[in-house]
Each structure stands twice: as C-alpha cells, then as structure tokens.
Amino acid sequence: MDRRDFLKATAGVAALAGTGGLSAPALAQPAGARTLRFVPQANLANFDPIWGTQYVVRNAAALVWDTLYGFDENLQPQRQMVESEEVSANGLTWSFRLRPGLKFHDGAAVTSKDVAASLTRWMARDSMGLMVRALLEEIVSVDDRNFRIVLKQPYPKLLVALGKNSTPMAFIMPERIAKTDPFQQISEYIGSGPMRFVRNEWVPGAKAVFERFADYQPRQEPSSWLAGGKRMGVDRIEWIIMPDPATAASALQNGEIDWWENPITDLIPLLRRNRNVRADIADPLGNIGTFRMNHLTKPFNNLKARQAVMAALNQEDYMRALVGNDDALWKRIPGFFTPGTPLYTEEGGDILKGPRNMELAKRLLAESGYDGTPVPCIIAQDQPITKNMGDVTADLLKRIGFNVDFVATDWGTTGQRRAMKNPVGQGGWGMFHSWHAGADCINPAVYIAIRANGDGAWFGWPNVPAVETEVNNWFEAKNMDEEKAAISRLNRAAIENVVYAPTGFFLQYQAWRANVSGITKGPLPFFWGVSKS
C-alpha cells in the first residue's frame, strides 16, 4: 500500500459519507451563518507579516491590515487606501493622497505618518522594498492625508512594489507599531483592514479569530483580489488549525467547517462525491516546483553536472508524484516564469522539452569530471511536496550516475542546512527541493529564486552575470515589449546556466460547503464577498 492508497483508505471517513448525502448537519454549530469556519494551509504561529514572511501569516494579515495599493486579478496594482497619486515629470517624486475616513481598529485615524513608518519597516525586509530603499531620498509626511516619496532615480515599478501580494506585503500599521525593529516581532495587532484580530481568542496552533471592523470603509469598486471594495459577508471568521487532512475532510463533510484552503489532491474525488461539498482550483497562478542545486560545492559547481540533471529530468515524473493522474493539475514548463502570466516564456527551454535524454546526461556528467563525490540530497519528509519530489530525484540522480547521499530530514532542518556554504562532508549540501507560489514567479521583482547574484542570491548561490543583466534590463524597461524581451533573454540565460531546475507547474485545490458562496480563485484566500446561507 503506498501513501496515496493509505490516505484514501484512512479518509474513507470521507468516502462513504460522500456517496449518499450522509453528511448530516453537525451536532455542534457554535455560531450561525454569520460565522465562517476556515481551515488554513498552516498554523498561524505568529502574526507579524513583516517579521515572519510565511504565506499563512500574509493571508491572515490581509484581513487585518490594508495596503496602499492592491493587485487585482490582472496582476495590476490598483488604489486601495490611496485616493490619488501623481508622479513628477522626472519620475523622482511621487505624491499620494489617502482616502478620507480611514481608521485603525483602535479608533485612531490612519495618517501619512503611519504610512511612512510602515513603509520604512517593510523596506527593510522586502526584496522590492530594499530596491526602493536603495533609491530613496526621503518619505515626506505633508499632512495627515498627503505624503511624498522622493527618489534619487526613477523607479517605474513603485506601485507594483506597494501593491504586490508576494510576502512581505506593504501593510500599513499605526506608527507606534511600525517603529518596531523589522527583525523583532510586533506585539500589537492593530490594522485598518475589514476585520480585526481577536487576540484574546488566539490559541496558536489551534485557533485564530477575526471579527468584522464596523468602521471599515470599503472602496466603491467591485472587489478583485486585493483591490476594490472589501465587503465582508460574515461577522466572524474562525481559523481552525487542522494538521491532519483526513480529519479536515471529515469535518468538512460533517459541516463542522465551512472552507478548507488546501485539501490534498488524493481526497478531492471523495469530497466531490458529497453533494454538500464543492471543490475547485485554489490559485490559478499555481506553484513551480524547484530542484535547487548548490553552485558552490561539488558536483553542481560544475555547469555540465547541472546540465546533466536538466537533460534527464522528466517533469511529468515529478508532477505525477505530486498530483497523481489528474492532468488538469499540472503542466510542463520549459522556463521559470508562471504560465498564463504576461512574462511567461519558453525561450531557451529546449533542454527541458521532448524525450528525456539519459545518454546525454551521462555524457555531460562524465565531461564534468565527476569523481563519485556523494551528493547530499536534503529532502524534507514532513512536506508532502518535497518528500515526493525527493523520491523521484533520488532515482533520477542514481540513474544518471551520481552517488546519492539521501538525507531524509524535516523542513526545519532543511531551512538550517541549506543556509550552510560548507563543503560536502562538512555540513554542505548538494541539492534540496522547494516550491514557489506562482504569484512569486511573475516577474524578477518578486522572484528571489531566479536571482543569480552569487552571495546575494537565494540558497545555492548561483552567480550568472547574464541573468542579473537582464533583471536590470527588466527593471529599466519602458514598456511591456521591452519587459518581455528582457525576460526572454533572462529565461535563456537561466536555463543555459541552470540557476535551478524547474520540476513543473502544479495547481492545488480548495474545498468548501455548498452553502458558502463568493469564494474566488486567487493566490491567497480572499474572504471579502464570501457569505453563508
């Protein structure tokens, strides 16, 4: 019995009930239709979206804190807290005016001083924020509602930076809170978003509660992802942490929860057989699986060894290991950018296309001078995505001729080990798996894994000047054609030098009770517009 069969068997909890409408109402309905019970992807272990950049923190924070701009479903930044903006002819001075009537949950008005302090803290932690900070002359609070950002040189992507949904987002906090050191955790959770955080009901690892903020002033436009009017259809949202997928599936069928953010793919057929449950794709931007090699240590410090992996790597193997036989859930990507987004390109991706070439891979490995040095593969077993990809990788590398040192560990240890630059044998590593949300792979500004600036790059520390040149060209592009041209060249350079090996593009599901309406697809769960009948 393999993992998938086992899960199906244990989640038979869900199966039979789903076939005949056995999911009668739960005995306990602690609140009525005004309370939405939501099972998030992970535990909300901290609640500072600048200090801790996990997606789950960002998702909760989007309820409590608002942003100056917000991405809509076309990935364009739209005004959110801002009423108007103006940029000077030389592109150096941006003038902003806040909407009237904005209030924090403690009743205080949102002022430009709060904005300045919040942006200052955010800039210290965010990759785009750091770029803005490098160009920043000053942030001037003109009066309560008006402020200016003065730059040393033009930065056309400023509104993208302020409105992007990748972590950390530029959330606006009261000045006294925003003055906290960006590497220290805040201790007050006061925002100006549509819901307020009920701190005294927060049990980390078990429950987090949000209540509607009566004084929130939604925009008049229809909501679209993080943009538009954030009108709440419920008064209270309870986040219930459920580490066990079979339990969550049962609870959803039994009506004990209303919405489950990330049911595992294996359970979807069971859930769909229940007439009271709906399931659909959660985020159309999906995820990109990564095979991250260490460019500093043997054998992957040699380009030919990295290319050997690219020549033999079959994305279908990886994707089937992740999503099974549901072909709607994955696709090959001979590139690095999110399919379906404006900058997606396959330029230079031939090595990832067509039948896999094991002979070429073996030849490249031989040409690399590989001497049989063990390759420590750091595989987190507590994350189904990394575990499944790791099993495929171990087999792949062995078939190519690598001496695999399979290090089965957990995600926490992977986080520590991958940061080590030591040689193999002294704690160093050869490769690890991870994955990136598609929303974080739409352009180089939010895509830290594509950067190839050596010591400043993400783990593995690729050093490919051609990639960095194109990143800069993209930032300086004056129109979409120039952006696309830069990204095409970047994609080619990144594949030729194997910044990392993409293992495929995959989607994940979300599931909810049939009496819940208004759930949309997006890179994070959007609670505005969601209601229960």
Add this chain to the structure above:
Amino acid sequence: MFAYIVRRVLATIPVMAFVALFVFSLLYIAPGDPAAVIAGDQATPDDVERIRASLGLDRPFLIRFGEWVWRILQGDLGVSIFTNLPVSTMIQQRIEPTMSLMILTLILAVSVAIPMGVVAAWKQGTAIDRTVMGFAVLGFSVPVFVVGYVLAYIFALELDWVPVQGYTPIKQGFWPWFRNLILPSIALGTVYIALIARITRATMLEVLQQDYIRTARAKGAGQRNILFLHALKNAAVPIVTVIGIGIALLIGGAVVTESVFAIPGLGRLTVDAILRRDYPVIQGVVLLFSFVYVLVNLLIDLLYTILDPRIRY
C-alpha cells in the same frame, strides 16, 4: 511516611535538573533553525542570519543555558520564539484539553480493563479468555490513529452521534465537553486497556493459585468475593505499577490523538514546537511532562502502602 514524602519530593529536584540539562543540550546539538522557519522560504540568507541574531540564537551554549536556568528558578519558562507569548500562557491555554483527555482515558481504561483481566483470569482457557486476549493483542497492534479514523468514520460520519473533531471547554457544559472527548479517549485508551487487561490477567492467574484463595473457596466464599476482594486486592500492586508506567504511554499517545481529532492540547503544542524548533516551548513542555511523570510515580509509590500494608517506607 512524611519524611519519605519529603525525601521523594526533594529527590525530584536533581531529576528535574538532569532533565533540564538533557533537554537543553539535546536541542542545542539537534539540527534545525527557528530563524529559517520564521524568515520563510522567500528570505535571503542575510535575513535568516539577522533574525537568528535578534533571537539570541548565535550566543554561546553556556550563556543561553545559564540564562534559561536563571529564569526557570524564578518560575519563568520564557517566551515562545514564534508567537511572542509566554510559554506559561501557551501551556495554560492547552493544559485543559490534554488533562481532560488523559483523565477520561484513565477512567475508561481502568474501569474496562481491570474487569476484563479479572474475568479472563477467572475463565482461563475459555472463549472469553481468548476473546479478551485477542482484544489485547489487537489493542497493542493497531496504531492509535487507525483506531481514531475508524471510530470517527462509524460514530461521527456514519451515525452522526458525535463530532469528528475539536474540543469544548468544560465550562461550556459537561455534555459538550464529554461529547468531544468520547472518541479520542476510546482511541487513546485502546492500547492502555490492552496493557492493563493483560497485566491484570497475568497477576490474577498467579494470585488465584495461592493457598489463601483455596482456603477462601473451602470456607464457601462467593466467586465475586474471591475475585474482587481476596484476589484483586493482592494483585493490585503490579497493576497499579503498570498504570503508573502507562502514563508515559498516554502522554505519547495524546500527541497522535490530539492531531487526529484536532484537539488543541499539549501534545500538538509539543509537535508544533518541535517542527518549528521553538526551543522555549519544547523545554517548558518537556519539563512539565517530566514533572507530571515523576509526580505520578510518587503517588503510585504511596499507593503501595495502602494496597499492601506490609510495605513501609
């Protein structure tokens, strides 16, 4: 007796000190980095390093250990790296569900397993005996989570008698509290019932061979009196010992049971803390569990004097 109790309580101090040193050292040498977990997957190595420094994780072992011990001596378990909440507050939030689960499981196990063991010994070699022993083997063999899933499927989803998951504090009423704990306590209690039933049967078989049992029978004592008054009382010492040892089994089982039934207890807190490397929480919870275990064993030792008057300290 009083002097003995004082001696035993004082003896817990070096035990707890050893546990503290052991746990702290183990966490120090164990791989894993809370700073990397906090920073998230998009963080740069520099970000991770700065967070590590801000948490004081880059300081020498002895300094960190000294500070931790000093705080413990003042009754301060520290603050969680992740939640920024005092560890004592987090334990306080979680202790009721775990204690409720363990107490209910203990009551269930003792009240079911001892009669089962007694009857099996009485009916040795019969179908009843084989059934009880078969259940015991099954109870040992089937993992807690499988029992949990099966129970949830039958009684929560099929019959809709009880909820699948969750916990209701007892202050919100006995029935809601009890209803949430029925399945978890049965799931957790299965292995415990098997253990106690087996030891009860074995001990009873030994006692039932004794001369005084034959004498009681010869004097015309009824079967119930022989089993529960004469035999069981004399078999009680090993049974109580196993119940005490089994507390560790319950603590381990609670971790799994709380995950399967989404009960916000100390077991899940421990697992979450270990996976995230939340050192202050791990240290606090392990110290607490150790203290409870030492305390339970002290109580068991004291119980011996009541069950067997020949034992004197």
